[in-house]
Every structure is written in C-alpha cells, then in structure tokens.
Amino acid sequence: MDLNLSADDLSFRDELRSFLTAKLPADMRERTLGGHRFEASDIRRWQQILHAHGWGAIHWPKEFGGLGATPLQQYLFELECALGGAPIQLAFGLRMLGPVLMRYGSPAHQQYFLPRILSGEHWWCQGYSEPGAGSDLASLKTQAVRDGDHYVVNGQKCWNTLGQFADWIFCLVRTDPAAKPQRGISMLLIDMKTPGITVRPTVLLDGTPEVNEIWLENVRVPIANRVGDENLGWTYAKFLLGHERANIAGIGSSKRELRRLKSISAQETRGGRALIEDPDFRRRLARVEIDLLALEYTNLRMLSAPASSPSAAISASILKIRGSEIRQALSELLVEAIGVGALRFAGRDAAGAPAALPGADYAAGLTASYLNLRKLSIFGGSNEIQKNIISQALIGL
Amino acid sequence: MDFAFTPEQQLLADSARRYVTEQYGFARRKQILASATGHSKDVWRDFAELGFLGLNVPEEDGGLGAGPVETLLLATAIGEGLVVEPYLASAVVATRAIARLGSPAQRADWLPKLAAGELVAVLAGDADCGSGSGDTVRATATAGGWELNGLAPVVYHAPVADLLLVAARTGATAGEPDALFAVPAGASGLRLARFVTVDSQAAADAECRAVRVDGASRLGGDVRAELAAIADYGLFALCAEALGALDRCLALTVEYTRTRNQFGGPIGRFQALQHRMVDMLTRIEQARSLVYLAATRCDDPDPGTRGAALSAAKVLIADAARYVGQQAVQLHGGMGVSDEVAVSHYFKRLLAVELRFGSADAHLARFARGLTAD
Numbered sequence: 066m067d068l069n070l071s072a073d074d075l076s077f078r079d080e081l082r083s084f085l086t087a088k089l090p091a092d093m094r095e096r097t098l099g100g101h102r103f104e105a106s107d108i109r110r111w112q113q114i115l116h117a118h119g120w121g122a123i124h125w126p127k128e129f130g131g132l133g134a135t136p137l138q139q140y141l142f143e144l145e146c147a148l149g150g151a152p153i154q155l156a157f158g159l160r161m162l163g164p165v166l167m168r169y170g171s172p173a174h175q176q177y178f179l180p181r182i183l184s185g186e187h188w189w190c191q192g193y194s195e196p197g198a199g200s201d202l203a204s205l206k207t208q209a210v211r212d213g214d215h216y217v218v219n220g221q222k223c224w225n226t227l228g229q230f231a232d233w234i235f236c237l238v239r240t241d242p243a244a245k246p247q248r249g250i251s252m253l254l255i256d257m258k259t260p261g262i263t264v265r266p267t268v269l270l271d272g273t274p275e276v277n278e279i280w281l282e283n284v285r286v287p288i289a290n291r292v293g294d295e296n297l298g299w300t301y302a303k304f305l306l307g308h309e310r311a312n313i314a315g316i317g318s319s320k321r322e323l324r325r326l327k328s329i330s331a332q333e334t335r336g337g338r339a340l341i342e343d344p345d346f347r348r349r350l351a352r353v354e355i356d357l358l359a360l361e362y363t364n365l366r367m368l369s370a371p372a373s374s375p376s377a378a379i380s381a382s383i384l385k386i387r388g389s390e391i392r393q394a395l396s397e398l399l400v401e402a403i404g405v406g407a408l409r410f411a412g413r414d415a416a417g418a419p420a421a422l423p424g425a426d427y428a429a430g431l432t433a434s435y436l437n438l439r440k441l442s443i444f445g446g447s448n449e450i451q452k453n454i455i456s457q458a459l460i461g462l
Numbered sequence: 463m464d465f466a467f468t469p470e471q472q473l474l475a476d477s478a479r480r481y482v483t484e485q486y487g488f489a490r491r492k493q494i495l496a497s498a499t500g501h502s503k504d505v506w507r508d509f510a511e512l513g514f515l516g517l518n519v520p521e522e523d524g525g526l527g528a529g530p531v532e533t534l535l536l537a538t539a540i541g542e543g544l545v546v547e548p549y550l551a552s553a554v555v556a557t558r559a560i561a562r563l564g565s566p567a568q569r570a571d572w573l574p575k576l577a578a579g580e581l582v583a584v585l586a587g588d589a590d591c592g593s594g595s596g597d598t599v600r601a602t603a604t605a606g607g608w609e610l611n612g613l614a615p616v617v618y619h620a621p622v623a624d625l626l627l628v629a630a631r632t633g634a635t636a637g638e639p640d641a642l643f644a645v646p647a648g649a650s651g652l653r654l655a656r657f658v659t660v661d662s663q664a665a666a667d668a669e670c671r672a673v674r675v676d677g678a679s680r681l682g683g684d685v686r687a688e689l690a691a692i693a694d695y696g697l698f699a700l701c702a703e704a705l706g707a708l709d710r711c712l713a714l715t716v717e718y719t720r721t722r723n724q725f726g727g728p729i730g731r732f733q734a735l736q737h738r739m740v741d742m743l744t745r746i747e748q749a750r751s752l753v754y755l756a757a758t759r760c761d762d763p764d765p766g767t768r769g770a771a772l773s774a775a776k777v778l779i780a781d782a783a784r785y786v787g788q789q790a791v792q793l794h795g796g797m798g799v800s801d802e803v804a805v806s807h808y809f810k811r812l813l814a815v816e817l818r819f820g821s822a823d824a825h826l827a828r829f830a831r832g833l834t835a836d
C-alpha cells in the first residue's frame with residue numbers, strides 16, 4: 066500500500082497546473098472561483114483551448130483523439146481543473162455519447178461525430194426523461210415510426226440540461242410498442258435544427274432556465290442516425306449511464322467549495338469574532354472536511370480497484386450518493402456562513418430591472434447554488450435508485 | 463498510488479482469518495469467556511507461533527519489524543473474530559512503548575518474551591485524546607527510585623498482564639504523564655479492581671498506593687511525545703479491529719435478512735431494510751478509506767499530519783460503529799437483543815470501539831483545531 070502519487074503522476078499534475086496557469090483565461094477563472102454562474106460561451110471556449118492542447122478528452126483512447134489517460138490521471142485532471150477554476154467540460158458528448166459511439170456506433174458515426182465532440186464544434190444534449198418516465202426510464206413513450214429511410218419521431222422530453230445551446234440531441238425512442246418496455250427502445254442522434262423540434266425552457270427554483278422541455282412533432286430522422294441495432298437502445302443507454310456515474314463524485318468541485326467556505330467563514334463575523342473561530346461552526350466544517358477526505362480516498366481506492374474494493378456497480382453508486390450529499394452539505398454551510406445575507410436573492414434597480422446585489426461579492430450566488438444543487442441527488446439516477454442498485458448487488462433479493 | 467497488499471501481507475491476512483474462523487468460533491470464544499481469567503493461554507501460544515506477537519517488535523530486538531499494514535490486516539481479522547486476547551494492549555501498544563522508550567537492557571529483557579508470548583504487558587495511562595477524567599498517577603522521587611500513587615482507570619487486560627507500564631506525572635500539578643514506569647504484577651501496593659468490560663474483555667482499574675519502583679524501572683526518552691504517538695498507533699489498531707467487526711456485522715445482517723421469512727418471504731426484500739443495509743455499507747466503506755489512509759500516516763513523525771489522519775479515522779469509525787452496530791441489532795429483530803446471537807456481541811465490541819482511545823467529539827475537536835486554509 067502506497068498512497069502517494071508516483072513520479073509520473075506527479076509530473077502529469079505539474080504539467081496540468083502549468084497549463085492551467087498559462088492557458089485558462091482569467092475571466093473564466095474568476096467566474097468559477099468566485100462562485101458565479103458559468104456562461105455557455107465559457108464552456109465552448111474552454112473545450113477549444115483544451116482541444117488545441119490535445120486534451121479535449123484525455124479519457125478517450127488515442128485512436129479516437131484522446132490521451133488514453135489512466136483512471137488516476139482522469140481523476141487528477143478533474144481535480145486540478147476544478148481547483149484551478151476551469152469551467153466544466155460537457156459530459157453529454159465527452160463522457161456519455163462518445164464512449165457509446167466508440168463501442169456501438171457505425172464507422173460513419175465515429176468519423177463524423179467524435180472529432181466534432183472533441184473540438185467542441187457540436188454541443189450535445191440528452192433526450193431521456195419524459196413526463197411519465199423519470200426513474201422508470203424504460204416506460205418512455207416518445208415514438209419513432211419508420212417511413213422509408215427515415216424515422217418519424219413524436220413525443221416530449223423533459224429535464225433536458227442546457228439543450229437551448231445544443232446542436233445535437235441523443236434520444237431514446239420507442240420503436241416497438243408491443244415489446245416489453247426495455248426491449249422496444251432505440252437510440253437516435255437528432256440534429257436540433259430538424260423541423261418539428263421545439264425547445265421550451267423550464268425555470269428552476271434558482272431562477273435559471275438550466276433545463277428544457279423538448280417537443281418532437283413529426284421530426285424526420287435518417288435511419289442511418291440510429292446507434293447500433295433497432296430495439297437495443299436500452300443496452301446502450303445503460304452503458305452510457307455507467308460512464309456517467311464513473312465520474313460523479315465531484316471531489317475537485319467539493320474541494321474548491323470547501324476552500325471557499327473556509328475563506329468566507331474567515332471573513333464573516335459572529336459575535337465579534339470570525340465565524341471560523343466559532344467552535345460549533347468550526348466542528349461542522351471539520352466534519353464535512355473529514356467526510357470529503359473519506360470520499361476522496363474512497364474514490365482513489367475504487368479507481369485502483371484492489372481486491373478489497375466493492376464491485377464496480379456498488380462503487381459507482383456509493384460515489385454518486387456520497388459525492389452529491391457532500392456537495393449539498395457544503396452548499397448548505399455556505400448559505401449558513403453568510404447568515405441573513407443569504408436572503409438577498411435577486412438584485413433590482415429603482416425601475417425594477419435586474420441589478421447587482423448589495424452585500425459582499427462572495428455572497429452573491431450562494432443561495433442560488435444551494436437551491437440549484439438539490440438536483441445532484443436527483444439526476445443521473447436518484448440516490449434512492451442508487452441504493453436500489455447497491456442493495457441488488459449486496460443482498461440480491 | 464496503490465491500495466493493494468503485497469503477497470506476503472495477503473498471506474498474513476489469510477492465515478489470521480483462517481485461524482479466527484477455524485480455531486476461534488463463537489462457541490470456543492464463549493468457553494474462553496467463561497474461564498476464570500477470560501483469556502486463553504493456548505490461543506496466545508498459537509498467536510506467538512503464527513508470528514502475530516512479533517510484528518511490532520523491531521528486527522534488532524528479535525521481532526519481525528513489520529509496518530502498519532501488517533497490523534491493519536491482523537487487527538482486522540481479530541475484530542472479525544471478536545478475539546478477547548490482549549493483542550492490542552500487549553502486542554501493539556505495550557510492545558511499541560517498550561520498543562520506543564525502553565533502555566537497551568529493558569528491550570533485551572522484554573521484547574523477545576513479548577514476541578514469544580511469554581510476557582504480557584499493558585500500558586496503564588491516558589490514551590483518550592483528552593476525553594478522559596484527566597486523572598493521572600503521580601510519581602515522586604525517593605532515595606532509591608520512585609513512589610507511585612494514583613488511579614489508572616479501565617486498563618484492558620491488566621488482570622492477565624505480567625507487567626504494567628504505568629504512565630505518570632512527575633510534577634506536583636495535574637497534567638499529562640511525562641514518565642513511564644514498569645511495575646510487575648503483584649507489586650506491593652498495586653491493587654487491581656477487576657471487571658469484565660462491556661465487550662467481554664478482562665480489565666481492571668489499577669490503583670497505585672505507595673508502589674515503590676527502583677530507578678531501573680523507569681523507561682526513558684521523550685515520554686510525552688512518544689505516549690502521544692503510541693496512543694495514535696493504538697487508535698489505528700483499534701480502528702482496524704473495528705473494520706473487521708463492522709464487516710462481520712453487516713455480513714451477518716445481510717445473511718439474516720435473506721433467510722428470515724415473514725409475510726411469506728425473506729424480510730430482505732423490503733426496501734426499508736435494504737436501504738438501511740446500503741447505508742451501513744456506505745459508512746463502512748468511507749471509514750475503511752480513512753483507516754487505510756491512517757495506515758500510511760500513523761508512523762508520521764509530524765504529530766499534526768499523524769493526528770489529523772487518525773482523528774479523521776476515529777470520527778468516521780465511531781460514527782460507523784454506532785450506526786452499523788445499532789442497525790445490525792435492529793434488523794435482527796428480537797434475535798438482535800439475545801446474548802446467544804453473535805450480532806449482540808459485535809454490537810458491544812463496537813460500543814467499546816467508540817469509547818476507547820478518545821471519543822468522536824474529542825477527535826473532531828482535535829481535527830478542527832488543526833484545520834488549514836487549504
């Protein structure tokens with residue numbers, strides 16, 4: 066057992082840090098470290114910068130333009146990017162669809178789509194959930210009916226994240242209504258500019274339109290845009306969700322938020338002293354730091370997958386549950402740290418138009434972030450669904 | 463970054479687990495508990511022959527000089543088997559105290575015997591991270607040596623020890639022990655108020671009433687710093703024991719809910735119970751990660767680095783011990799509160815884990831004191 070980074074991993078980390086110092090634009094860094102909402106243009110720009118350096122998708126195999134990075138290198142990449150203040154990379158193309166196309170896509174799919182995911186030219190979004198199909202995704206109803214060399218798609222998708230910026234959507238649709246729910250589903254790749262697609266924003270509790278409803282009315286999709294075989298879409302969807310969960314602990318983001326919490330609680334005062342010197346608050350801060358330390362080493366342990374680790378399915382679900390809980394706990398403490406300042410939510414000028422909030426710069430956005438992060442224990446398979454997955458492996462009943 | 467054990471370490475783990483499974487079953491343990499001493503000389507001899515007792519004896523003193531990972535693996539197996547022999551007290555804590563603080567003559571005299579299972583030694587003194595009563599034994603200089611007065615409460619395995627290492631303060635005012643004295647069992651003035659601990663181990667409150675020892679009985683070195691290091695190492699071994707007990711507690715509970723039928727099928731099919739067991743597993747895995755981290759930090763010469771890792775581990779081990787122990791009993795239903803069923807014994811062992819080597823509150827406070835901006 067040696068829990069230190071190897072010389073190779075240390076030099077990889079140093080290279081990452083130098084790269085972030087040199088290439089991450091200062092305005093993006095300030096937005097991320099200051100806790101402000103990212104801009105869609107930041108995500109695109111950052112992906113282009115990474116791609117220009119050959120780091121568009123370090124986890125992809127070299128044959129598809131990746132680095133073939135080890136799981137530990139991927140972990141370090143996420144960690145350093147988060148701590149350094151880089152914007153997120155979009156998971157939809159890079160982590161979800163990309164691996165599916167490498168495994169199940171046609172050569173034409175691979176040649177056309179993968180380079181465009183890598184370069185950031187294509188922004189992908191996900192068409193999975195429907196009003197009647199959330200945790201029970203296999204009950205989805207959006208229908209695709211063959212008409213010559215096209216499918217005609219009709220239905221409604223919801224909780225579609227950032228689809229307002231998307232160029233393409235990968236969609237689960239029902240192609241065999243007579244089959245058992247999991248058997249009659251196919252995966253289609255749909256150009257968002259196709260006639261018949263309507264995107265309607267859903268305003269979330271933090272006041273932002275982060276997700277959308279997507280209506281599909283007689284949308285014609287070439288049969289060539291189907292991934293793999295007809296009616297086997299559920300297999301691909303499960304493969305994809307496995308890739309989504311593998312990276313869900315969010316250690317880097319939590320470490321960054323913990324630093325912010327310490328910095329803010331050193332600036333806030335209560336009863337004439339810094340909040341961080343208040344023993345009750347300090348112990349709660351210490352507890353979340355311990356929880357994060359445990360998750361960090363759990364994540365590292367599960368990456369290296371020695372015999373003492375639980376199975377991959379259990380590990381991914383544990384990381385998802387604890388990762389979301391800790392990120393939520395940090396966002397709660399950040400709100401508590403600014404006290405009544407957290408009540409300032411949306412600034413207004415004399416005419417009632419949006420304006421900057423009064424109060425400390427660091428306080429703006431903390432309340433919205435707390436509200437927004439409730440999603441973490443809901444999306445990507447709610448934490449209750451994760452517990453069902455674990456208990457299936459643990460108890461098997 | 464490597465979490466794997468070497469083949470030699472795996473062999474040690476396998477041999478310890480095999481011994482515990484085959485030679486230290488629930489019935490055998492019950493027999494040992496019912497005996498007058500609550501301790502088995504046969505088991506202790508087996509431990510010596512298997513090399514378990516020499517792991518923490520340095521090579522130059524005739525031992526194996528093994529590292530923390532070996533202690534981790536052995537202690538985990540001991541926790542799995544609810545072993546009540548003085549492994550932690552004698553083969554880890556007292557052995558390390560002698561190795562770190564003993565004179566060459568003391569080391570030559572005691573360490574080979576400790577490794578051979580011919581001597582049982584225990585440390586009597588403060589190892590509670592400041593969460594104990596604060597009482598310490600007082601040592602006053604006499605013409606030929608020292609006189610010891612005071613009470614060392616709750617000394618595990620004192621009744622079966624040949625040698626007590628009594629931590630004492632030489633100053634007149636209350637404070638942390640700054641000296642360590644070897645007191646043989648049966649020394650005049652040494653009184654043991656014996657009892658069985660909640661986790662079925664032989665123990666005593668050790669009271670010194672004008673116990674006189676000569677100068678050669680004093681162990682040297684920076685006692686204050688070394689006792690802190692030894693307490694952290696003992697805590698590490700305790701946490702490793704806890705992992706074994708936690709794993710077994712969960713495994714017994716899963717097995718029970720898979721086989722206990724009510725309402726026409728196994729109760730493990732109910733989601734309320736399933737999610738409880740998932741929560742047990744999640745807490746165990748988080749705690750395990752910090753115990754592994756502690757294994758790489760428990761020898762760290764920097765007390766801050768060492769203390770933060772050990773305190774973090776204890777906070778999560780205590781948390782898991784309480785939750786997993788209580789839920790294991792709960793999910794066993796009426797069987798869980800029966801003395802006849804192993805789970806109630808794991809529950810009591812886990813209660814002792816919570817209470818020993820400093821409370822979760824004391825360790826959370828120590829961790830909180832050391833917080834840095836990063």
